[in-house]
Amino acid sequence: MKLTIVGTGYVGLVTGVGFANLGNDVICLDVDRGKIAMLESGELPIYEPGLSEIFERNVAAGRLKFTTDVMQAIDDGEIIFICVGTPPGTSQAADLTAVEETAAAIGRYIKGYKVIVNKSTVPVGTAEKVRAVIRQHQQNDVPFDVVSNPEFLREGAAVKDFENPDRIILGTDSKRSEEIMTSLYRALARTGRPIMITDIKSAEIIKYASNAMLATRISFMNQLAHLCEATGADIQSVSKGIGLDGRIGSRFLHAGLGYGGSCFPKDVKALIATLKEFGCEADLLEAVDRVNEQQKFLAIEKLEKTLSIQNSTVAIWGLSFKPKTDDIREAPAIKIIEALQEKGANIHAYDPVAIPNAKKFLKEVRYFSNPYEAIRDCDALIVATEWDEFRNLDMRAVKVLLKRPILIDGRNVYDSGEMREQGFTYLGIGR
Numbered sequence: 001m002k003l004t005i006v007g008t009g010y011v012g013l014v015t016g017v018g019f020a021n022l023g024n025d026v027i028c029l030d031v032d033r034g035k036i037a038m039l040e041s042g043e044l045p046i047y048e049p050g051l052s053e054i055f056e057r058n059v060a061a062g063r064l065k066f067t068t069d070v071m072q073a074i075d076d077g078e079i080i081f082i083c084v085g086t087p088p089g090t091s092q093a094a095d096l097t098a099v100e101e102t103a104a105a106i107g108r109y110i111k112g113y114k115v116i117v118n119k120s121t122v123p124v125g126t127a128e129k130v131r132a133v134i135r136q137h138q139q140n141d142v143p144f145d146v147v148s149n150p151e152f153l154r155e156g157a158a159v160k161d162f163e164n165p166d167r168i169i170l171g172t173d174s175k176r177s178e179e180i181m182t183s184l185y186r187a188l189a190r191t192g193r194p195i196m197i198t199d200i201k202s203a204e205i206i207k208y209a210s211n212a213m214l215a216t217r218i219s220f221m222n223q224l225a226h227l228c229e230a231t232g233a234d235i236q237s238v239s240k241g242i243g244l245d246g247r248i249g250s251r252f253l254h255a256g257l258g259y260g261g262s263c264f265p266k267d268v269k270a271l272i273a274t275l276k277e278f279g280c281e282a283d284l285l286e287a288v289d290r291v292n293e294q295q296k297f298l299a300i301e302k303l304e305k306t307l308s309i310q311n312s313t314v315a316i317w318g319l320s321f322k323p324k325t326d327d328i329r330e331a332p333a334i335k336i337i338e339a340l341q342e343k344g345a346n347i348h349a350y351d352p353v354a355i356p357n358a359k360k361f362l363k364e365v366r367y368f369s370n371p372y373e374a375i376r377d378c379d380a381l382i383v384a385t386e387w388d389e390f391r392n393l394d395m396r397a398v399k400v401l402l403k404r405p406i407l408i409d410g411r412n413v414y415d416s417g418e419m420r421e422q423g424f425t426y427l428g429i430g431r
């Protein structure tokens with residue numbers, strides 16, 4: 001099939017590369033000329049495990065192209081995937097400017113029947129809005145359908161998730177678009193994963209509901225972590241004990257410094273805004289959001305119990321919002337660093353891949369290409385992201401290199417007993 005992907009961020013690029021790898025002809029459009037130039041010269045603008053290999057293979061096979069030419073891109077695809085960003089607007093609701101711009105461009109250049117797919121995370125009712133904007137700008141009176149196909153990939157495992165999704169949600173209101181989308185996704189459904197066909201509005205809500213549910217589990221555990229600390233219980237044991245209940249399951253029950261990234265924080269806030277817009281109570285999700293906002297600063301509260309932050313030097317391991325990604329959007333580490341700097345601390349930082357992105361936002365941080373170098377002569381170490389490589393480091397060397405053996409384990413990576421035995425002043429979360 002001929003596909004057009006609008007937006008070459010984490011979602012658009014992985015979707016484009018993934019569909020090309022299934023044999024489709026894909027053209028990816030972006031307004032960011034720098035990104036398109038990079039992609040055309042064979043470079044990836046993001047880090048995502050496994051992406052570069054299939055990117056190179058499909059570019060070489062001529063199935064994957066990149067452009068900034070809107071007219072050509074819209075004309076090319078039988079299916080047009082909208083994968084542009086939907087950041088939080090001033091009122092916390094999703095800012096749909098890029099989605100509406102894309103819809104207007106589709107309206108201007110559409111010359112024959114096409115399926116327009118909302119893959120960006122958008123509030124309920126957006127498909128109708130997209131349809132209206134396309135109609136408003138249409139020069140040629142041709143039919144089209146709008147489909148909601150929310151994306152559930154996880155950064156750091158995006159290629160794997162594209163190839164092996166838990167489910168494919170298709171919100172449609174026409175048989176024609178349903179058949180086209182089902183035939184496109186048939187290749188993935190062969191893995192035994194269900195394609196669920198539903199109405200458009202339910203599909204739009206499913207995406208927000210999924211992220212809000214996962215965020216709720218995290219905030220739930222983070223709130224319980226405070227009770228564990230106050231009583232001497234261990235949140236890791238509590239988490240395991242709850243997770244063994246088949247009705248609950250063990251995933252997304254880890255206490256830590258809170259969730260970050262480009263999705264959970266903004267999607268929880270946007271769902272709160274939508275609930276309120278429709279006159280519904282949003283207090284449960286408001287609490288989820290509030291708990292999360294406070295949780296990031298727990299690392300600083302803990303540090304303040306052990307040293308005076310003014311003029312201290314603090315090492316941070318992990319800058320990305322989670323392991324295996326270079327994405328630092330809403331990363332707790334970034335907020336922690338800014339707050340520590342405000343309190344007068346000097347910062348040393350190490351991350352396996354996110355340093356180039358962090359450099360664009362943070363000032364006066366000393367970056368290191370090795371975790372041991374980053375901690376030399378520091379007063380404390382905060383582990384902000386649970387990269388695998390932090391798990392088996394030589395902690396005796398870590399203790400020697402630190403000026404003071406203060407270890408704030410914001411992701412409960414280490415065994416608390418062992419760390420204390422080794423002489424660390426160890427402070428985890430909820431233990």
Ligand code: NAD
Pocket residue numbers: 006007008009010011012029030031032035083084085086098099101102119120121122151152153154155262263
């Ligand atoms: P991103 O910011 O990485 O990428 C968005 C891209 O769209 C950018 O390259 C930008 O230049 C481009 N763009 C903006 N306006 C455009 C326009 N008018 N025409 C063409 N290109 C345009 O965003 P992302 O992380 O890929 O997320 C995209 C959407 O998918 C969002 O709605 C997000 O909530 C959702 N989503 C993201 C993830 C994730 O893990 N990142 C997962 C599921 C869903």
